[in-house]
Amino acid sequence: MTSPDIHTLTGAYAVDALEEDERQLFELHIRECDACAQEIAEFHATAAAVGDAAHEPPPPSMKAAVLAEIDTVRQERPLPSTVTDLASRRDPWYQRLLAPAAAVLAIAVLGMTAIIANMNGRIATMETQTARVADVVAAADASIIEMPGFEGANARLVYSASRGEGIFLADGLPEAPGEKVYELWFIGEDGASPAGLFDADERGRVTHVLTGDLSQVQAIGVTVEPAGGSAQPTSDPIMVAEV
Amino acid sequence: MASGARSLRSVPDPGGAPPRSEDELLGAVARGDQEAFSELYDRVAGKVYGVIRRVLRDPSQSEEVAQEVLVEVWRTATRFDPDRGSAVTWIMVMAHRRAIDRVRSEQSSRDRDQRVGQREHVRPFDEVAEEVETRFEHQQVRDALDQLTDLQREAVELAYYGGHTYREVAELLDAPLGTVKTRLRDGLIRLRDAMGVHA
Numbered sequence: 001m002t003s004p005d006i007h008t009l010t011g012a013y014a015v016d017a018l019e020e021d022e023r024q025l026f027e028l029h030i031r032e033c034d035a036c037a038q039e040i041a042e043f044h045a046t047a048a049a050v051g052d053a054a055h056e057p058p059p060p061s062m063k064a065a066v067l068a069e070i071d072t073v074r075q076e077r078p079l080p081s082t083v084t085d086l087a088s089r090r091d092p093w094y095q096r097l098l099a100p101a102a103a104v105l106a107i108a109v110l111g112m113t114a115i116i117a118n119m120n121g122r123i124a125t126m127e128t129q130t131a132r133v134a135d136v137v138a139a140a141d142a143s144i145i146e147m148p149g150f151e152g153a154n155a156r157l158v159y160s161a162s163r164g165e166g167i168f169l170a171d172g173l174p175e176a177p178g179e180k181v182y183e184l185w186f187i188g189e190d191g192a193s194p195a196g197l198f199d200a201d202e203r204g205r206v207t208h209v210l211t212g213d214l215s216q217v218q219a220i221g222v223t224v225e226p227a228g229g230s231a232q233p234t235s236d237p238i239m240v241a242e243v
Numbered sequence: 244m245a246s247g248a249r250s251l252r253s254v255p256d257p258g259g260a261p262p263r264s265e266d267e268l269l270g271a272v273a274r275g276d277q278e279a280f281s282e283l284y285d286r287v288a289g290k291v292y293g294v295i296r297r298v299l300r301d302p303s304q305s306e307e308v309a310q311e312v313l314v315e316v317w318r319t320a321t322r323f324d325p326d327r328g329s330a331v332t333w334i335m336v337m338a339h340r341r342a343i344d345r346v347r348s349e350q351s352s353r354d355r356d357q358r359v360g361q362r363e364h365v366r367p368f369d370e371v372a373e374e375v376e377t378r379f380e381h382q383q384v385r386d387a388l389d390q391l392t393d394l395q396r397e398a399v400e401l402a403y404y405g406g407h408t409y410r411e412v413a414e415l416l417d418a419p420l421g422t423v424k425t426r427l428r429d430g431l432i433r434l435r436d437a438m439g440v441h442a
């Protein structure tokens with residue numbers, strides 16, 4: 001099984017074909033990877049030229065409506081530097097990672113104050129974890145391993161061999177039933193060992209940093225376990241991916 | 244206010260002056276020049292509306308999103324950085340992304356409403372492909388697309404015009420995810436080279 005390296009996502013990103021969580025992760029990567037940023041700038045220009053071929057006159061009434069509307073809309077303050085610079089230096093990247101799509105948009109629309117206030121609680125507890133997420137995603141050898149879906153969920157593992165770290169990401173995952181939790185497993189020659197417990201948030205999303213040494217791991221599995229987790233899997237895995 | 248902003252321009256524009264480029268117009272818009280905005284509108288509204296309509300298809304929805312995008316151009320012109328690409332690219336990226344946001348948010352509310360429902364909203368690939376084919380007018384783009392392999396072209400068209408995620412593209416084309424990712428990238432590289440595009 002090949003795990004395509006993260007740099008190949010430039011194409012899908014440039015045509016807006018990534019899932020939302022993947023898009024946010026990839027934007028973290030772009031900040032660290034000049035080659036990808038350059039390629040995306042070129043792809044965006046290419047896509048714009050392709051889009052131009054779809055040129056179609058809008059309804060004539062639209063112009064008056066737009067001109068009337070801008071008369072009531074205040075322009076944003078110019079930034080001291082570019083948006084990208086601001087994003088990479090001032091706007092803590094984890095806001096973007098954690099914030100739902102609407103909030104990411106709102107960063108542009110409303111400024112960051114409201115978001116920061118809103119996120120402070122979660123950030124405090126997640127800062128360490130999310131800093132590691134960024135490190136893994138930014139690693140030059142980061143690869144993304146798709147995991148077969150479970151009940152419509154998308155799950156994937158972002159993995160960096162050089163860092164020996166991985167992140168389990170899912171969206172659309174139902175909350176674990178009743179008194180149960182999800183448990184991750186490292187599967188190697190010696191069998192399965194616990195790799196952490198998680199549950200999905202109310203929107204079905206999971207961002208879980210895998211703790212421990214992944215160098216000997218051959219596969220990652222997920223099972224549903226009783227509250228508190230188990231030392232060994234007590235049910236069949238709902239998802240497995242080879243590393 | 245508009246005339247004040249315009250007086251800041253180094254090149255006066257009485258009759259006979261060469262038309263301003265989109266980049267210059269957007270720069271003037273950033274300084275609050277509504278007249279420049281009106282001119283910029285005439286240059287880009289058809290592109291913006293066209294690409295949104297290609298993705299969304301529904302004319303009234305497309306108009307709504309196009310209007311949002313154009314107002315956003317006005318609002319955020321101050322943040323345009325010409326070092327990172329042209330004004331037209333900046334606007335088209337915004338237009339496409341807004342159209343896709345609309346597709347995705349509608350999909351997710353539909354999925355919530357009827358997780359088990361009929362799948363009538365999933366358009367068969369042939370229909371999408373055919374529509375994309377017949378609506379191509381721009382010869383240069385057509386020529387460039389002709390240089391792609393079938394899989395590259397289908398992947399780019401389904402993602403860009405069809406508004407599908409690469410995961411959906413993989414399903415539609417019955418191809419592995421990794422293959423679709425690389426075909427999208429390879430396809431854009433070829434298009435870029437064929438059209439001589441620079442960032």
